[in-house]
Amino acid sequence: MSSIDEIPVRQLKGVSALKEGELHAFGIHTIGDLLNYFPFRYEDYRIRELTDVKNGDKATVLGRICSMPVLQRYGRGKSRLSCKVEVDGLLVTAVWFNRHFLREQLTLDREVMLTGKWDQQRRQITVSESEFPGERDSAKRDTLQPVYSIGGNITQSWMRKTMLAALTQYGGMIAENLPYDLVDKHRLMTRGEAVRRLHLPGDTREGGEARRRMVYEELFLFQLKLQAYRAMNRRRQDGVAIRVDSDVIRSFAEALPFQLTDGQKRTVNEILVDMRRPSSMNRLLQGDVGSGKTVVAAIALYGAVKAGYQGALMVPTEILAEQHARSLQRLFESFGLQVGLLTGSLTEKRRRDLLAGLQMGIIDVVVGTHALIQDDVYFHNLGLVVTDEQHRFGVNQRSILRHKGGNPDVLTMTATPIPRTLAITAFGDMDVSTIKEMPHGRKPIRTYWVKHDALDRALGFIRKQVASERQAYVICPLIEESEKLEVQNAIDLHMAISGAFPDLQVGLLHGRMPASEKDEVMGSFAANETQVLVATTVVEVGVDVPNATVMIIMDAERFGLSQLHQLRGRVGRGEHQSYCILVADPKSETGRERMKVMTETNDGFEVARRDLELRGPGDFFGTKQSGLPEFRVADMVSDYEVLELARDDAAELANREAFWLEGADNCYTKLWNVLRRDPIFQGEQLD
Ligand code: ADP
Ligand code: MG
Numbered sequence: 001m002s003s004i005d006e007i008p009v010r011q012l013k014g015v016s017a018l019k020e021g022e023l024h025a026f027g028i029h030t031i032g033d034l035l036n037y038f039p040f041r042y043e044d045y046r047i048r049e050l051t052d053v054k055n056g057d058k059a060t061v062l063g064r065i066c067s068m069p070v071l072q073r074y075g076r077g078k079s080r081l082s083c084k085v086e087v088d089g090l091l092v093t094a095v096w097f098n099r100h101f102l103r104e105q106l107t108l109d110r111e112v113m114l115t116g117k118w119d120q121q122r123r124q125i126t127v128s129e130s131e132f133p134g135e136r137d138s139a140k141r142d143t144l145q146p147v148y149s150i151g152g153n154i155t156q157s158w159m160r161k162t163m164l165a166a167l168t169q170y171g172g173m174i175a176e177n178l179p180y181d182l183v184d185k186h187r188l189m190t191r192g193e194a195v196r197r198l199h200l201p202g203d204t205r206e207g208g209e210a211r212r213r214m215v216y217e218e219l220f221l222f223q224l225k226l227q228a229y230r231a232m233n234r235r236r237q238d239g240v241a242i243r244v245d246s247d248v249i250r251s252f253a254e255a256l257p258f259q260l261t262d263g264q265k266r267t268v269n270e271i272l273v274d275m276r277r278p279s280s281m282n283r284l285l286q287g288d289v290g291s292g293k294t295v296v297a298a299i300a301l302y303g304a305v306k307a308g309y310q311g312a313l314m315v316p317t318e319i320l321a322e323q324h325a326r327s328l329q330r331l332f333e334s335f336g337l338q339v340g341l342l343t344g345s346l347t348e349k350r351r352r353d354l355l356a357g358l359q360m361g362i363i364d365v366v367v368g369t370h371a372l373i374q375d376d377v378y379f380h381n382l383g384l385v386v387t388d389e390q391h392r393f394g395v396n397q398r399s400i401l402r403h404k405g406g407n408p409d410v411l412t413m414t415a416t417p418i419p420r421t422l423a424i425t426a427f428g429d430m431d432v433s434t435i436k437e438m439p440h441g442r443k444p445i446r447t448y449w450v451k452h453d454a455l456d457r458a459l460g461f462i463r464k465q466v467a468s469e470r471q472a473y474v475i476c477p478l479i480e481e482s483e484k485l486e487v488q489n490a491i492d493l494h495m496a497i498s499g500a501f502p503d504l505q506v507g508l509l510h511g512r513m514p515a516s517e518k519d520e521v522m523g524s525f526a527a528n529e530t531q532v533l534v535a536t537t538v539v540e541v542g543v544d545v546p547n548a549t550v551m552i553i554m555d556a557e558r559f560g561l562s563q564l565h566q567l568r569g570r571v572g573r574g575e576h577q578s579y580c581i582l583v584a585d586p587k588s589e590t591g592r593e594r595m596k597v598m599t600e601t602n603d604g605f606e607v608a609r610r611d612l613e614l615r616g617p618g619d620f621f622g623t624k625q626s627g628l629p630e631f632r633v634a635d636m637v638s639d640y641e642v643l644e645l646a647r648d649d650a651a652e653l654a655n656r657e658a659f660w661l662e663g664a665d666n667c668y669t670k671l672w673n674v675l676r677r678d679p680i681f682q683g684e685q686l687d
Pocket of ligand 2: 239240241242274275276277278279280281409
């Protein structure tokens with residue numbers, strides 16, 4: 001007997017060549033595909049007592065016709081049909097729009113099932129569907145009916161009928177795809193039963209159980225992919241075992257101008273353990289803005305170099321590359337390390353020299369944008385890559401590096417904390433280190449929300465801070481649609497602010513400036529030659545000028561929460577009290593809500609949680625590739641508890657020796673068949 005995943009959907013009675021073509025458009029090719037095409041909601045035809053139905057709700061009730069129908073016709077085929085119906089002891093009016101052909105059927109004393117919206121005041125039901133019990137077509141009575149996502153010539157009723165036929169003929173062939181111990185442990189419905197129930201839910205309790213089973217299955221299979229990938233990486237042991245010496249690290253840490261926080265020490269240790277392993281590290285370092293992630297990365301890079309390897313730091317922008325190159329140079333100088341900077345704006349000659357230096361191993365640590373791993377860049381002995389979440393290493397990039405003759409350890413840093421549920425989903429293939437605390441002596445940033453008409457007062461505040469030697473940022477409104485407009489805005493705002501402070505140096509920074517000019521502007525702000533910096537979001541991530549204490553964000557409602565938090569994190573980086581002023585007249589509820597969250601909390605983990613609530617998982621990471629999968633049944637936020645279970649189960653399974661035994665006809669073969677459909681396991685498992 002062949003599997004339902006091999007039987008073409010055409011085999012089913014009622015599926016013509018034409019219909020088959022339309023099903024293909026939904027990704028339905030086989031009977032298996034069809035049965036996995038779940039409804040996205042249900043129409044509720046279960047009979048309810050009218051007294052239980054809330055005003056304005058849609059419900060199905062059973063009644064008896066008490067009056068002759070009245071038909072009114074308007075022009076163009078429009079009509080209104082109504083009659084009195086007795087429902088649960090109440091006399092109500094039933095109204096049908098544009099269903100004049102029903103008039104003959106509405107005979108006195110006839111029983112009728114009405115589905116529609118209940119208007120309590122007028123005692124009226126606006127009927128969307130009606131049926132006469134006992135009729136051929138009364139199959140919907142007292143059921144939940146699936147509603148599928150459809151289109152073209154495929155109608156709901158055709159889909160329901162076809163699904164029923166598929167279930168009747170092939171339902172018995174739906175195979176279990178989860179290990180039986182897990183089905184047992186969580187008391188899950190079998191797959192066959194669950195699929196049947198999702199299409200024909202019966203009462204809600206069974207429908208709920210069916211959904212629970214499929215949510216678990218979906219999350220488990222997804223997590224298994226991540227966890228198996230993780231385990232595979234570890235088993236393979238084809239990375240570099242970087243023998244970092246603890247004493248070397250200790251003396252470097254002691255030379256730092258500050259004491260590491262406990263969180264920094266702990267994460268450094270977690271990273272070192274990974275680096276020393278012969279498998280390649282795939283670790284995420286997360287922590288709030290200003291918690292000191294960069295230093296942790298620097299320590300790891302230092303350790304790699306001292307153990308005989310090269311390191312690379314990949315950052316999103318040239319400004320950051322320059323800043324980090326500078327600060328690493330400063331940190332590593334007295335230890336004799338060579339730091340190189342690779343950006344798009346190097347002269348041809350300097351670029352050639354740098355590439356040669358990398359290839360010969362003269363350069364110990366290179367900082368750059370993602371061009372670092374793409375171009376003709378060859379390393380002498382690359383051991384550690386530090387990157388950020390936007391450049392997280394996919395399988396592709398790893399294999400590029402592998403082909404260049406190395407499989408370095410990779411440390412990924414996040415700009416702001418990521419809510420747990422998203423971290424498990426988007427970064428589940430990684431080990432995670434978290435820095436929870438801020439460096440000692442930091443004062444919480446004070447955040448205020450003001451309307452535009454208070455801008456003068458905000459500028460007055462800048463003046464006071466500058467008088468006590470501090471500095472300020474003014475962030476221009478975000479204009480996503482047009483960079484040109486954004487730049488123009490920045491130039492205008494710079495003019496206005498310069499006009500307000502004729503005696504101060506006011507800098508301007510935006511994305512369209514040449515790199516050398518950006519570098520100059522940042523350099524003079526860092527040196528306090530410029531007191532106020534007007535900037536677009538180019539300063540968003542990572543810019544570090546501890547003497548800056550005021551952050552003014554214009555039209556703050558245009559920014560997302562994590563972006564606002566990231567911008568706010570540009571201040572409060574030194575010992576001085578810092579302030580964030582949000583200038584906004586938000587029109588939308590979410591705009592107001594964002595301002596509220598920002599003024600209520602400084603905690604990035606809390607901001608992230610509220611951001612997820614406001615935006616939903618799809619938008620959390622913005623428009624950039626989010627790495628978030630689309631689930632068919634599961635909702636990663638509301639099914640969070642199941643997600644955690646599934647993750648733990650998947651991790652446990654992926655660490656079982658038996659799971660990796662090749663060839664043996666073991667109970668995991670089916671799971672492997674699913675996994676191998678994913679490119680990350682194709683040809684990967686055996687090499
Ligand atoms: P993040 O990248 O996490 O936002 P950074 O690494 O840029 O934060 O650190 C923010 C600032 O705090 C930097 O100026 C850094 O030198 C300083 N810093 C880092 N760790 C400590 C510490 N343990 N004690 C005091 N200052 C620290
Ligand atoms: Mg290693």
